[in-house]
Amino acid sequence: MTDSKDETETMEVDVLVIGGGTAGPMAAVKAKQANPALKVAVLEKANVKRSGAISMGMDGLNNAVIPGHATPEQYVKEITVANDGIVNQKTVMAYAQSSYDMINQLDEWGVKFEKDETGEYNVKKVHHMGTYVLPMPEGHHMKKILYRQLRRHRIQVINRYMATRLFNGPDGRIAGAMLLNSRTAETAVIRAKTIILCTGAAGRLGLPASGYLFGTYENPTNAGDGYSMAYHAGAELSGLECYQINPLIKDYNGPACAYVTGPLGGYTANATGDRFIECDYWSGQMMWEFHRELEGGKGPVFLKLDHLAEETVQEIETILHSNERPSRGRFHDSRSTNYREKMVEMHISEIGFCSGHSASGIWTDEHARTTVPGLYAAGDVGSVPHNYMLGAFVYGALAGEDAAAYCADNELPEIDAAEIARERARVLAPLERESGIPPHQIEYKLRRFVNDYLQPPKVTRKMEIGKERFDEIRADLGRMYAADPHELMRAAELQFILDCADMAAAASLYRTESRWGLYHHRVDHPEIDNENWFVHVQTKKGEDGMPVNFKREIDPYVVELDDEDKVAYQQLRVGSGQATS
Amino acid sequence: MTLSFDEAPDMTEIQARYASPDPAVRRVAIMDLIDAGEDEAGIGLAVSALSDADHSVRAEAASVLNEFQGDAVIGALLEALGDDDEGVREAAAESLAENKDAAAGPAILVRLEDEDPFIKAACLRAVRDLRLKESQGVALTALGHSDPRVRREAVGVLAYLRTEEVLMALMNAARKDADPNVRRVGVGSLIFSKTEQAADTVVHALGDDNWQVREEAAFIAGKVGEPSAVPALIEAMNDDYWQVRVKAAASLGMLKDPAAVAVLGQALSFNISNLRKEAAAALGEIASRDGLPFLEAASQDVDPDVRKVARWAIGRIEAA
Amino acid sequence: MPLASLSNSVPVEVNEEACIADKGCTVCVDVCPLDVLFIDEDKGKAFMKYDECWYCLPCEKDCPTNAITVSIPYLLR
Numbered sequence: 001m002t003d004s005k006d007e008t009e010t011m012e013v014d015v016l017v018i019g020g021g022t023a024g025p026m027a028a029v030k031a032k033q034a035n036p037a038l039k040v041a042v043l044e045k046a047n048v049k050r051s052g053a054i055s056m057g058m059d060g061l062n063n064a065v066i067p068g069h070a071t072p073e074q075y076v077k078e079i080t081v082a083n084d085g086i087v088n089q090k091t092v093m094a095y096a097q098s099s100y101d102m103i104n105q106l107d108e109w110g111v112k113f114e115k116d117e118t119g120e121y122n123v124k125k126v127h128h129m130g131t132y133v134l135p136m137p138e139g140h141h142m143k144k145i146l147y148r149q150l151r152r153h154r155i156q157v158i159n160r161y162m163a164t165r166l167f168n169g170p171d172g173r174i175a176g177a178m179l180l181n182s183r184t185a186e187t188a189v190i191r192a193k194t195i196i197l198c199t200g201a202a203g204r205l206g207l208p209a210s211g212y213l214f215g216t217y218e219n220p221t222n223a224g225d226g227y228s229m230a231y232h233a234g235a236e237l238s239g240l241e242c243y244q245i246n247p248l249i250k251d252y253n254g255p256a257c258a259y260v261t262g263p264l265g266g267y268t269a270n271a272t273g274d275r276f277i278e279c280d281y282w283s284g285q286m287m288w289e290f291h292r293e294l295e296g297g298k299g300p301v302f303l304k305l306d307h308l309a310e311e312t313v314q315e316i317e318t319i320l321h322s323n324e325r326p327s328r329g330r331f332h333d334s335r336s337t338n339y340r341e342k343m344v345e346m347h348i349s350e351i352g353f354c355s356g357h358s359a360s361g362i363w364t365d366e367h368a369r370t371t372v373p374g375l376y377a378a379g380d381v382g383s384v385p386h387n388y389m390l391g392a393f394v395y396g397a398l399a400g401e402d403a404a405a406y407c408a409d410n411e412l413p414e415i416d417a418a419e420i421a422r423e424r425a426r427v428l429a430p431l432e433r434e435s436g437i438p439p440h441q442i443e444y445k446l447r448r449f450v451n452d453y454l455q456p457p458k459v460t461r462k463m464e465i466g467k468e469r470f471d472e473i474r475a476d477l478g479r480m481y482a483a484d485p486h487e488l489m490r491a492a493e494l495q496f497i498l499d500c501a502d503m504a505a506a507a508s509l510y511r512t513e514s515r516w517g518l519y520h521h522r523v524d525h526p527e528i529d530n531e532n533w534f535v536h537v538q539t540k541k542g543e544d545g546m547p548v549n550f551k552r553e554i555d556p557y558v559v560e561l562d563d564e565d566k567v568a569y570q571q572l573r574v575g576s577g578q579a580t581s
Numbered sequence: 582m583t584l585s586f587d588e589a590p591d592m593t594e595i596q597a598r599y600a601s602p603d604p605a606v607r608r609v610a611i612m613d614l615i616d617a618g619e620d621e622a623g624i625g626l627a628v629s630a631l632s633d634a635d636h637s638v639r640a641e642a643a644s645v646l647n648e649f650q651g652d653a654v655i656g657a658l659l660e661a662l663g664d665d666d667e668g669v670r671e672a673a674a675e676s677l678a679e680n681k682d683a684a685a686g687p688a689i690l691v692r693l694e695d696e697d698p699f700i701k702a703a704c705l706r707a708v709r710d711l712r713l714k715e716s717q718g719v720a721l722t723a724l725g726h727s728d729p730r731v732r733r734e735a736v737g738v739l740a741y742l743r744t745e746e747v748l749m750a751l752m753n754a755a756r757k758d759a760d761p762n763v764r765r766v767g768v769g770s771l772i773f774s775k776t777e778q779a780a781d782t783v784v785h786a787l788g789d790d791n792w793q794v795r796e797e798a799a800f801i802a803g804k805v806g807e808p809s810a811v812p813a814l815i816e817a818m819n820d821d822y823w824q825v826r827v828k829a830a831a832s833l834g835m836l837k838d839p840a841a842v843a844v845l846g847q848a849l850s851f852n853i854s855n856l857r858k859e860a861a862a863a864l865g866e867i868a869s870r871d872g873l874p875f876l877e878a879a880s881q882d883v884d885p886d887v888r889k890v891a892r893w894a895i896g897r898i899e900a901a
Numbered sequence: 902m903p904l905a906s907l908s909n910s911v912p913v914e915v916n917e918e919a920c921i922a923d924k925g926c927t928v929c930v931d932v933c934p935l936d937v938l939f940i941d942e943d944k945g946k947a948f949m950k951y952d953e954c955w956y957c958l959p960c961e962k963d964c965p966t967n968a969i970t971v972s973i974p975y976l977l978r
Contacts, residue, residue, distance in 0.1 A: 050932035050959040110679050117740040117769035119710070148648055151618065160936065182936055210977040214935065214953045221934045221955075251977045253955075265824065265855050267886075275854060275884045307853065309824060311793060327956040331973050436902050479902065486936065486951060598925065605924040608965060612928070641965065 009188045013039045013156075014407040015400070016177060016192035018163045018226070020044035021052015021219075022389055023379030023396030024198035025146040025155075030400030031196075032153045038407055040155050041190070045162040045182065045489075046221055049147050053200055053219050053356075053380065054389060056326055057140035059260050059319055061113075061390050062133050062282075065099040069123045069131040072096035076559045082283040083359055083385045084515050084528070086239070086536060089558045091384045094366035098394045103134070106393065110145050112138040124263040133263065137319050140326075161188070163225065164427045164492050166195060166233040166375070167420070169413025174233065174374035176415050178423045180492060185431055185485035187424050193410050194374045194403040197362065198396060199226030201244065201380040202500045204493070206350025206455060207447035210251050213440065217246055217253050217349040218380075223493035224500035226381035227353055230362040231499060231547075236371040237539040238363040238383045238552070240507035242519045243456070244354035245287050249303070250347040252331040260319055261305060264312050269304040269343060276301075279517075282386065284358065288517030291348060302343035313339050348518075350447075351455055353500060356392065358519055359385035363538060363552075368399035374410065376403055429480075430491040436481025439491040446473050446494070450501050457521045458508055467505050473498060503539050503547050510549035511537050592619050599626060604635035611641045615648050624649045628657040636666035643669050647676035655685040659692040662700045674703035678710075686713045693719055698728035705734035709741050717742055721750055729760035736763060740770030748774055752782040761791040768797045772804045780807030787813045787829075792822040799825050803832030811838045818844040823853045830856065834863030842867060846875035849891075854884040861887055865894025868901045912956055912972045913938065913949040919968035920946045929960035929969055 015031045017024045020042045028042045044051050065075045075096040080087050103121070107113060114122040114135040124133040136142075150157060161179045167189075169175035176191040203218025214220040231237060247268065248254065261267070268290070270276045276293045279286040294301050305313060316339065321329035337344055355361035361383035368376045376399040377383070379392035387395065430439070453466025477495065482488040513529035514522050535551040542548035590613045598610035611630050614623040627649070630642035643661050646654050661673035677689070686708060693704035705723060708716045716738050723735035736754050739747040748771075755767030768786045771779045783805055786798035799817050802810040814836070817829040830848060833841040841863070848860035861879050864872035872894070879891035920926075923945025930938045930947060937951040938960060947968075954974055961969040972978070 046934040046936060047931045050957075050963070051934050055932075055934055055957050055959055056962070108681060110681065116772050117737065117766050118743050118773045119712075119741045120772075151615070151648070154618070159931075208977075212974050212976040214955055215974065215977050216955070219934055219955060219957070220953070252973070265827070267855075275886050278885045278889070280889075309792075309822065312824070326958045326962070327971060327973060330971075331978070334973060334978050435904060438904070481902070481904075489936070490953075603924060605921040605926075605966075609921065609925040612926070612965065637965075 009186075010191060011188070012191045012412060013041045014192070015040045015194050015196065015403050016190050017042045017196045017198060017400075018177065018229075019052065019198035019200060019379070019381075020048035020150075020157065020159075021198060021200055021379070022054055022146075023382075023392040023399070024052075024196070025150050026393045026396030027196045027198060027376075027378055027400035027403070028155045029149050029153050030397040031404045032155055032400075034401045034404035035407070038404055041158055042150065042155055043158045043161055043163060043177070043179065043190070045160070045225075047159045048143075048150060048157050050143055051221070052143075053222065054142055055219060057142045058136060058389050059139050060133060060135040061103070061388070063099070063386065063388050063390055064103060064121075064123065064132050064134040065096045066103065066121060066123055066134070067100060072099075073559045075099075075132070077561060078281055079386050080557070080559070080561060082281040084284075085534065086242075086359070086515070086554065087385055088365075088383075088536075088555050090366045090555060091364065093558055094398065095384060095387060095391050095394050098397070099390060102390060102394050102397065106145075109149060111142060112136060135260065135263070135319075140322055162489060162492065163229060165423050166229050167415040167423075168233055168372070169415070171413070172234065172372065173410070173413050174372055175413035177229075178420065178427065180427055180489065181485065182489040183485055185428065185488050187427065189415065189420055191412055191415060193407045193412055194376065196368070196376040196378060196396075196399045196403055197226040197230060197370075197381055198377075198379045198392075199229075199381050201352050201354035201356065202227050202360075202497070203352050203354070204443075204447065204497055205352045205450055205500050205504065207444070207451050208253065208350050209347065213443060213447070215253055216352075217248060218352055218354065222380070224353060224496045225493070226362065226377065227503065228496040228499040230370060230372075230375065230377065230381075231503065231539070231541050233372055233375060234541060235375060236363040236552075237503065238361060238536050239355075239359040239385075240353060240503050240539050241511050241537055242284070242359045242516050243351040243504070244349075244356075244358045244360065245284075245351055245456070245518060246349045246357060247287070247290055247301070248347055248349045249328070249331070250300075250345040252328060253349070254320075254328045254331075261303065261316055264316055265308050266303060266305045266316065268346065269302050270298040271300065271302070272298055273302075273304055273343065282357070284516030284519035286517065287348065287519065288521065291518045294348065301346045303346055304343045305339040306341060306343060308339075310340065350451065351504070353504070354380045355383050355385055356380040356388050357386065358516070359383065363536075364395075366398070367402040368395050369402065374406060427492060428488070430482035431485070431488045433479075433481045436479045437476060439480060439482060439487055439494045442473060442476060442480060443490070443494045443497065446470070446498060446501060449473075450504070454501070454504055454508065456518050457523045459523050460509065463505050463509050467502070470498060470501050470505065506547040506549055507537050507539050589616055589618050592617050592622050596626065599630070604633070604638055607633065607635065608638045608641050611638060611645055614645050620649055624651065624653055628653060631657050631661050631664075631669075636664075636669055639664060639666065640668040640672045643672035643676060647679060650682065652684070652688070655680065655682075655688055659688060659704075662692065662703050663695070663697065670699060670703075674699075674706070677703060677707040680707060681710065683711045683713065686711050686715065690715060690719060698726065698731050701726065702728070702730040702734045705731065705738050709734070709737045712741050714742070717744070717747065721747065724750055724754060729758075729763055732758060732760065732763045733766060736766050736770055740766075740773075743773045745774070748776070748779065752778065755782050756785050761789075761794055764789060764791070765794045765797050768794060768801055772801055775806055777807050777809055779805050780810045784810050784813040787817050792820075792825060795820060795825045796822065796828050799828035799832055802829075803835035806835065808836055808838060811836055811840060815841055815844050818848060823851065823856050826851075827856050827859045830859040830863045834859075834866035837867050839867055839869040839871065842869050842871045846872060849875050849879045854882075854887055857882060857884065857887045858890050861890040861894050865890070865897045868898050870898060873898060909952040910975055911949040911952045912954045912974045913960060914970045914972070915947050915949075916968045916970070917944065917946045919966040921966055921968075922947045926965065928963050928965060932959040932963050934959075
């Protein structure tokens with residue numbers, strides 16, 4: 001009972017971009033611009049017109065490094081501080097130096113940034129040290145603009161196919177990918193000289209408090225595909241213990257939008273209506289303070305807008321209810337929440353991997369290269385911390401340009417036919433079965449365990465039990481049953497999620513200290529331990545197919561933190577050990 | 582075996598569907614032009630669809646044309662600004678506003694001569710980003726138009742040009758326009774001028790009846806950077822709207838006149854923490870020792886942002 | 902392993918009067934990131950086949966005839 005064709009079809013390209021959300025289209029366009037003779041294809045599980053984390057647009061940039069408002073050096077310092085020193089500064093610097101050119105490129109393409117009356121970018125000050133916020137009140141056109149560029153550059157777009165695994169050539173270089181059509185269960189192989197993974201966050205790792213599988217902070221189609229595929233291809237991943245956790249409107253998956261409401265006078269408050277966040281920059285430390293207030297006597301936490309003027313509230317409603325998460329107004333209506341009258345209850349999100357907001361990703365250098373030759377990663381799935389949307393564009397561009405150069409020097413590697421056959425059988429197995437456990441049931445159970453055992457504050461014994469539960473679920477995969485090609489897609493995603501859960505547990509257990517506030521708060525190792533753990537924690541696939549971890553030294557800084565920065569940084573720290581109650 | 586994955590709709594097939602008597606079928610055919618990958622034929626069909634009998638097909642054509650480029654596209658969209666249907670006109674105006682190609686300028690300026698206020702405003706908006714010197718004259722004339730939409734876009738065109746020649750006209754709009762929105766963008770447009778005249782206009786606008794005009798003026802005063810605005814800003818620290826006071830405090834910080842220390846110090850006991858935070862920052866910028874007693878108190882504020890800024894300000898004063 | 906079915910109320914509602922899927926339109930199906938919207942071939946109308954909604958709204962915003970209304974899924978309403 002399979003719709004799939006008996007034979008696996010193949011095609012050949014120079015550059016295969018996997019994921020057509022934010023970084024992906026930029027990578028494809030820049031590869032094509034670098035060498036118009038190259039065959040460039042964008043593979044997209046959904047449809048590039050509305051896919052990825054910014055399907056409905058974005059309401060602003062929060063890390064714009066614009067001359068006159070901030071310098072690359074200042075930005076690198078801030079990210080270093082926000083990430084407790086665990087950064088490859090060269091990668092952050094590469095972003096910061098290209099940030100302004102990328103803004104101008106997007107402006108030229110028609111992205112509408114907020115400008116003053118004379119047409120200059122209207123940069124807003126939100127943080128204390130530098131000025132990085134550039135609003136985009138009409139940012140809902142973003143995907144349309146990216147699609148336009150894909151069309152104009154004649155880039156081949158392959159919609160409704162997902163990649164399930166990558167193939168390596170005989171010498172280990174990247175060689176191609178297995179594809180699965182989500183509507184027909186047809187499989188195909190694309191041979192490629194280079195692959196750029198732009199598959200977004202691992203957004204379906206934790207289960208939202210509502211229990212609804214798809215009510216996630218990240219677009220739930222971002223199931224951790226790239227993390228799992230890079231892992232199986234032998235690439236190194238980094239910072240997987242530094243989870244993504246974000247402040248949210250309670251039960252609704254929309255962010256608090258401090259960057260929208262902040263410049264207009266709104267803020268995050270406790271039950272008495274007062275600010276409580278000491279930390280200056282979006283970081284695990286800020287999330288720790290948020291978590292503490294949420295659970296404390298002055299909790300829960302609220303978004304406070306009820307002190308603003310009617311005209312300002314209207315402006316906020318227009319921006320928040322038309323970009324990024326437009327169903328927000330509808331959610332508030334159903335709970336009779338009016339910004340004018342009461343504060344909006346907030347909560348924290350489920351856990352996930354995402355370098356865009358924290359630092360968990362596939363290890364890349366300042367050219368977006370992973371440790372596998374020919375394989376690149378950009379956007380939320382890469383490892384450059386706090387990269388957000390603009391970083392996805394910048395790293396997409398870096399990856400596209402570097403991949404184009406790589407193609408000139410390398411031939412297309414062969415792929416072992418037996419490996420293709422094995423992968424095809426693995427992917428299609430749930431559809432071949434007559435009966436069994438549907439993927440959504442296994443997914444619910446897996447993600448509930450992720451919440452029960454991996455969600456911080458982290459406890460060693462709990463995480464060990466979690467690993468046992470994940471092993472049992474892995475054993476259940478042999479009984480997974482997909483009734484149709486759509487469920488088969490979910491079954492393939494479930495296996496990505498399971499890989500991510502194993503990697504999250506392993507990396508979290510490996511780093512026996514606390515760091516990054518809530519992101520890696522280990523109750524039984526409550527102190528920061530710079531002597532032993534001022535390193536990156538890396539993850540790779542071991543001989544037995546399970547994750548192995550090791551330390552990677554921090555590259556010498558390109559921007560030294562002076563004493564004043566360090567003091568400012570220490571003063572912002574709330575002793576994490578004292579506040580577990 | 583090779584796989585092409587080619588699913589782009591075929592132009593001949595789209596043309597066949599466009600021949601349907603059913604307007605919904607024709608509309609879907611026009612939508613599909615975006616994916617067809619054939620620019621010339623696509624533009625041809627979309628342009629002819631701008632004269633379709635059905636308004637929903639025409640509106641679709643006007644937005645689809647935004648995906649294509651060239652003189653024929655601009656010409657057709659300019660024509661569509663005069664459509665009977667509002668949806669078509671809006672779609673055409675939006676597509677034109679997104680054009681970045683300066684070569685379209687002359688055609689837009691010709692269309693701007695139309696008397697219809699919607700067409701005039703849309704054409705002004707369409708030339709704004711192109712920053713054409715030739716648009717200065719028409720924009721100056723348009724400032725006298727009876728329709729506020731036209732005047733608002735005219736201010737935009739002039740402000741984008743950033744020339745001192747148009748300063749007088751912009752100051753006039755800021756002071757005298759009957760429409761508060763035009764006055765507000767008029768004040769905002771003065772951001773590029775560092776002259777005393779501009780500062781005088783900003784001071785005038787600090788007394789505007791509309792609080793959003795006053796808020797903009799309080800913000801712009803610091804950017805213009807003329808010390809002559811200080812007394813009016815001190816006055817604005819008593820505005821009925823705290824939003825105006827927040828902006829006035831920030832501008833007083835930028836102008837660094839110690840005369841503002843007392844009023845900023847008093848602001849540290851207002852009940853809105855956004856204002857306390859801005860006032861503390863301004864005291865740090867001014868860096869006068871007279872600010873210290875106020876800041877010492879503020880360093881114990883209930884709001885952590887106020888406390889942090891107050892401590893930063895104290896550090897700055899002591900280092901000075 | 903035996904299977905049972907369970908019905909769910911789904912967030913995406915299609916006004917069949919307004920829907921022009923029978924005229925060749927597939928906009929909502931195309932733009933859904935979760936691929937949960939399908940065209941009922943007998944009726945020629947779009948419908949939500951799987952309760953896997955991110956309530957992100959491209960289907961509603963991009964629908965050329967405003968035929969779609971997305972509610973917040975009941976579990977989080």
